[in-house]
Amino acid sequence: MTRQRIELATVSPRAVALINELEDVLRHEGLCDDRLRELARIRVAQLNGCAYALAQRSAEAIRLGERQERINELAGWRDSRRFTDSERAALALTESMTRLPADGVPDDVYGTAEHLLGPYSLANLIMAVSIANALDRMCLTARISPPH
Numbered sequence: 001m002t003r004q005r006i007e008l009a010t011v012s013p014r015a016v017a018l019i020n021e022l023e024d025v026l027r028h029e030g031l032c033d034d035r036l037r038e039l040a041r042i043r044v045a046q047l048n049g050c051a052y053a054l055a056q057r058s059a060e061a062i063r064l065g066e067r068q069e070r071i072n073e074l075a076g077w078r079d080s081r082r083f084t085d086s087e088r089a090a091l092a093l094t095e096s097m098t099r100l101p102a103d104g105v106p107d108d109v110y111g112t113a114e115h116l117l118g119p120y121s122l123a124n125l126i127m128a129v130s131i132a133n134a135l136d137r138m139c140l141t142a143r144i145s146p147p148h
């Protein structure tokens with residue numbers, strides 16, 4: 001176990017408050033399907049290896065009614081039959097944004113997500129995934145561990 005390096009909320013409370021406010025806005029005005037947002041955020045945490053975010057986001061997904069079986073299969077969503085076409089498009093975009101290739105998100109990945117999600121949900125997914133990646137990077141750099 002490594003010790004936490006810095007308490008970001010103590011050092012920069014206003015910045016942390018603004019990030020929390022932005023997350024609240026996306027939660028209340030964002031994707032029509034809150035569970036899809038959380039699945040995307042869990043996938044971001046899996047890809048980034050952020051245990052803190054995995055614990056938080058998985059608990060939130062369960063609270064929203066997501067099934068544990070789907071969370072268990074999320075890392076292998078391409079081989080699972082538990083995900084809809086819209087969810088697959090969202091997860092493909094999530095992975096592409098998180099692993100961001102040198103030439104950006106491929107047109108086919110973006111186009112499929114745009115077609116299946118529509119502009120409103122797509123825009124909110126892009127913002128939610130971007131914020132999730134930023135938060136994971138902050139947690140990993142500060143070495144914030146999940147609660148015991």
